[in-house]
Amino acid sequence: MHSDSSATDAGTADSGTPDPSTPDSTPVATSSVSDALTDLFGGAERTRTREDILTEYGISNDHADRVWSAFGLPHDPTGGPVLTDAEFDALALFVMADRDVPGEEADERALQYEIATARTIGQTMSRLAEWEAVRLAQIARDPRFADRIPELARGFEIAQTMVWRRHLVAGLQNAMQNDRHGASETVVGFVDIVGYTSLTRRIDTGALTDLLDAFESNAHSIVTDAGGQVVKNLGDGILFTIDNPTAAGNAGLALTQLADDQTMPPVRVGLAYGPVVTRFGDVFGESVNIAARLAGAARAGSVLIDSELADALADDDTFFIKTIPTLSVNGYRRLHARVLQPNRRHSDSRR
Template structure:
């Protein structure tokens, strides 16, 4: 993402009515205002996704300085490595999002019937983005309160991926591939959220998600496979595993992540593999049918136990 004179403020439309009279600072003036070490400033600037060079562009307002001062002052409670990791997570996320949004806005602006110009649409999008972010932040803080301040949680981790993606990507053109991946990500996201789960990230041909409730996770896995009906998507495969995980910067780490990934990779097209913990939790649920299978020998696990999850032929899911 190229460095932009307004990117640090997260606003590509220039000063708003609210900040039009605020002082504005170059990058070097911003560093001086914050009173931070130049070495740390360079690391943070680079982590946010900008090139390491000075610029005369006025990149920040007084409001931005105040917000960044909170970030810079957190060094007492947060190690520098963690600060840089947070900056990198923000930078990478915002860069990818901005690139995608810019492409979409340009397409809309090219339509002669569009009544707004790029600046107007960018301003509106920025406002909407703030609204959605605030709501997600509120929900995330509620989850942390419910689970205490500990970053370790007992969760179900799931992976859903497209069977034969590598060969498929060689057979279809890029436009069709983009449409397929977009449909897969959007539809899988809808299923997971509708069942009370949370999508952690998308990985091209795979979606990683989490659930607290085993019954909801199992129902979501079965619904995900229904996305392949009527040639809507290629066959999919799903893996689910439960256990303690570490949540950090929006991502999830731990053995359940590895096991769920291995189970998804070992599942036959159109099937879901689950670990024994989840199988025990849902064994009495008449919506599901569990099939035994031999232990798996996969990378990192010589005897990985798993069960095949299916919708019960006479259960409520098939009514």
């Protein structure tokens, strides 16, 4: 009886009937999933050509190429329709947004802003879409859920629009408080994993992915809970800003505690306080460079801060600021730095 049952099971598997206990037993055709997403997002007919764009927007062929490339979109050598009517109207608003300022210099500046904005949008959307595509592909391999891919993709679209709107409101409020050049006083922070390069040689890609996911998720939570913003992920590092010096100091110390989890290697943090210029989602200024240099010079599990942040925290008894010799790092022969630690006496007095 046992052998008959085995033969029956084998015959069932060979017949192509899906086995629900093995989700990958019947791969879903890639073309069917792709067609479903095309119907969902690209159902409207593309009627507007490249020539329509040039004529309607009054821009040069070269500028159109640069904007399109900045979005990260492939060119259609046939000259056929590339946009739906709705996409054409939306792109018109994007292109014409800065064109109402008089003067040739203003117009040239607007053209440069268009390219820079398109590049920022293209890079951000490309990374986001790549992650979403990988996740959807994982789900699509399970025949039980493959028919839900369009629904899940629509969910991604709704979620990212909701999150974008809220970040836009918060970002606009912050930008309106800064001067017209976008400069503001803030704490710039950089945190990275100690010994990351050697770590990649010791663990497999699956374990590395899990580690980076945990690091990024926990670090993002600490920064946002402190009222800050993650600017970008840089491999094993994260660049962030926090306006309030005390909140930034507490966040820096909290980040070093991530290594309390036995699965997480130690991290190090650099914090610098000063004016930064915000441009297309990125931050620029000397404090950005200093924060990165401080993080690179910090010992595992420690927080290094610059002299400006040390002055801002001097009267805050929740911290202990330790003086160390000046650092010689790339770009700075004598960089004044301090070690930031929690004030144990203050903590004990509150118990």
